[in-house]
Amino acid sequence: MKKKxxxxxxxxxxxxxxxxxxxxxxxxxxxxxxxxxxxxxxxxYCNEFxxxxxxxxxxxxxxxxxxxxxxxxxxxxxxxASYTTYLKSTDEDMKETYQMYQDEITLISKYNYEKLSSNQxxxxxxxxxxxxxxxxxxxxxxGFDDYLDLNYIDSNGGSVADFDSMIKGYHINTVYDVIDxxxxxxxxxxxxxxxFEYAQDKIEKGYALSDKTIDGMTSFLDDITSQxxxxxxxxxxxxxxxxxxxSQDDKNNYLPLLEESLKECYLPAVNDxxxxxxxxxxxxQESDEGxxxxxxxxxxxxxxYNLESLLGYDDINIEDYIKELDEGISSYMTSINQVILKLQxxxxxxxENFLKYVNGDLKLxxxxxxxxxxxxxxxxxxxxxxxxxxxxxxEFSYMDDAVAKITNTVAYxxxxxxxxxxxxxxxxxxxxxxxxxxxxxxxxxHEGYPGHLYEYVYLKEIGISxxxxxxxxxxxxxxxxxxxxxxxxxxxxxxxxxxxxxxYCEYSKYNFLVSYLLYARVDAGINYEGWNTTKLTSxxxxxxxxxxxxxxxxxxxxxxxxxxxxYGYGSLKMHKYHLEAKNKLKSxxxxxxxxxxxxxxxxxxxxxxxxxxxxxxx
Numbered sequence: 001m002k003k004k005x006x007x008x009x010x011x012x013x014x015x016x017x018x019x020x021x022x023x024x025x026x027x028x029x030x031x032x033x034x035x036x037x038x039x040x041x042x043x044x045y046c047n048e049f050x051x052x053x054x055x056x057x058x059x060x061x062x063x064x065x066x067x068x069x070x071x072x073x074x075x076x077x078x079x080x081a082s083y084t085t086y087l088k089s090t091d092e093d094m095k096e097t098y099q100m101y102q103d104e105i106t107l108i109s110k111y112n113y114e115k116l117s118s119n120q121x122x123x124x125x126x127x128x129x130x131x132x133x134x135x136x137x138x139x140x141x142x143g144f145d146d147y148l149d150l151n152y153i154d155s156n157g158g159s160v161a162d163f164d165s166m167i168k169g170y171h172i173n174t175v176y177d178v179i180d181x182x183x184x185x186x187x188x189x190x191x192x193x194x195x196f197e198y199a200q201d202k203i204e205k206g207y208a209l210s211d212k213t214i215d216g217m218t219s220f221l222d223d224i225t226s227q228x229x230x231x232x233x234x235x236x237x238x239x240x241x242x243x244x245x246x247s248q249d250d251k252n253n254y255l256p257l258l259e260e261s262l263k264e265c266y267l268p269a270v271n272d273x274x275x276x277x278x279x280x281x282x283x284x285q286e287s288d289e290g291x292x293x294x295x296x297x298x299x300x301x302x303x304x305y306n307l308e309s310l311l312g313y314d315d316i317n318i319e320d321y322i323k324e325l326d327e328g329i330s331s332y333m334t335s336i337n338q339v340i341l342k343l344q345x346x347x348x349x350x351x352e353n354f355l356k357y358v359n360g361d362l363k364l365x366x367x368x369x370x371x372x373x374x375x376x377x378x379x380x381x382x383x384x385x386x387x388x389x390x391x392x393x394x395e396f397s398y399m400d401d402a403v404a405k406i407t408n409t410v411a412y413x414x415x416x417x418x419x420x421x422x423x424x425x426x427x428x429x430x431x432x433x434x435x436x437x438x439x440x441x442x443x444x445x446h447e448g449y450p451g452h453l454y455e456y457v458y459l460k461e462i463g464i465s466x467x468x469x470x471x472x473x474x475x476x477x478x479x480x481x482x483x484x485x486x487x488x489x490x491x492x493x494x495x496x497x498x499x500x501x502x503x504y505c506e507y508s509k510y511n512f513l514v515s516y517l518l519y520a521r522v523d524a525g526i527n528y529e530g531w532n533t534t535k536l537t538s539x540x541x542x543x544x545x546x547x548x549x550x551x552x553x554x555x556x557x558x559x560x561x562x563x564x565x566x567y568g569y570g571s572l573k574m575h576k577y578h579l580e581a582k583n584k585l586k587s588x589x590x591x592x593x594x595x596x597x598x599x600x601x602x603x604x605x606x607x608x609x610x611x612x613x614x615x616x617x618x
Contacts, residue, residue, distance in 0.1 A: 388457055
């Protein structure tokens with residue numbers, strides 16, 4: 001997924017089964033009986049863990065597998081799908097959940113790590129890391145508060161917008177899929193109503209939502225209501241049914257049921273939630289806005305935990321993290337200043353062309369067709385990553401305007417089933433991308449080749465476990481996708497003989513990197529250090545950025561603590577890994593071989609990547 005970043009730089013002219021049915025291991029001459037049994041037992045454990053990880057959840061099995069039965073999943077005859085619903089969390093719930101994770105940790109700890117194959121060790125690390133972070137959160141002694149985090153409701157449509165994305169990504173392969181989709185749509189009556197209960201409980205707990213958050217959410221909901229049966233989900237459902245392999249009789253029987261559920265359940269639930277939320281306006285004084293910055297040590301504890309989970313660190317020092325962000329910003333700004341100095345070396349004509357690129361009169365890419373862009377990016381990908389053995393069909397689609405105009409998501413990639421390699425899906429925000437061809441090519445690199453889509457397909461091809469393929473560390477995922485954007489600017493520059501074009505590529509690269517990094521730094525300032533808009537404005541102006549965006553940036557980041565760390569810190573880490581490798585290996589540095597190491601353990605967190613890179617360089 002790619003998030004928007006405001007242009008904040010001052011302008012130059014003065015942004016499952018654990019194994020794939022069988023764990024693949026490195027061939028060995030001979031193994032003793034104990035080791036063989038340990039590995040067989042661990043495979044059995046992984047199969048059971050995979051089943052519990054996806055759970056009795058129709059959506060997970062629908063999206064991540066084509067044939068759930070091949071992974072051991074047996075559908076309960078009484079199962080009825082329902083969309084994410086808020087339930088009150090009690091102290092007893094926390095204790096029971098904590099004990100469940102502790103029991104699972106005890107179970108996995110019984111396996112002898114040293115006897116496992118290298119592939120199994122990767123899987124072990126993923127599972128153990130996941131269980132340990134979950135146990136930390138639910139441990140009553142740690143005192144985490146479920147109501148502190150913003151969930152279900154936000155200015156970008158919250159869980160209602162997520163529901164739209166879920167339906168858009170749903171596959172229709174069998175009659176059960178249609179039955180489950182209808183159940184999901186019908187369940188919105190209960191689910192959406194529970195989000196109002198959640199908002200009420202937050203107020204009671206002392207975490208009221210601001211009017212800006214409520215206004216953003218209800219604006220999205222009202223937009224849906226105003227469209228009625230013209231809302232795009234009706235067309236999405238109709239297209240899915242008509243293009244499916246269901247019999248014509250089934251299509252004729254089920255399509256009216258789905259449309260009826262949208263009319264009688266989904267639309268009324270959207271309208272009711274909007275009306276209910278509007279009654280909560282005024283529950284938080286404007287002077288008290290700020291969310292995390294108002295909640296003291298509780299918020300700092302939650303911020304640290306979420307940061308560790310996103311970046312893949314067991315115990316992160318926030319002060320060191322902030323220092324690293326500051327140093328990265330300083331380094332990138334130095335690089336930008338060096339670009340500006342190079343302007344003096346351009347001829348008058350080249351200088352004028354550079355300014356045309358800055359002002360948008362000239363473009364790095366004029367291509368508007370995503371499929372054509374993809375072919376260019378496949379050529380680019382061959383310069384930094386191994387060639388894929390498969391060539392899946394890639395389908396591009398666009399968000400509905402109601403979603404596109406409220407979300408800060410530029411595009412997103414939807415993971416394909418792990419037992420299929422035929423088709424991949426990328427969704428674009430047309431309102432943001434249709435008039436910006438430069439952003440379009442970098443976004444498709446981020447989401448497609450050689451970004452998220454490439455990495456996911458590559459992981460399926462190299463045969464690491466399904467657990468390691470599906471479990472995604474967001475810092476790694478977004479950091480990698482940002483790195484391929486960074487390298488794309490270098491690739492485009494190398495393909496051109498124009499000095500103005502080359503210099504603008506270099507400028508754009510560092511502006512892109514510093515923008516995401518600045519978002520991560522400002523996020524820490526607001527949500528951990530407690531900055532207000534006055535402090536934020538001063539910080540931006542004093543460091544050479546555009547202080548005029550402070551209020552907009554503040555309103556955005558108080559709703560999503562740590563989210564931009566995945567992009568800012570993630571891109572910084574990937575940049576530093578490659579820079580260190582180039583400096584140490586010199587002529588021995590091989591971009592493709594080094595990236596094999598980066599991708600070798602799946603979307604692994606930075607604690608794992610730190611060790612992988614260190615060992616490789618040694």
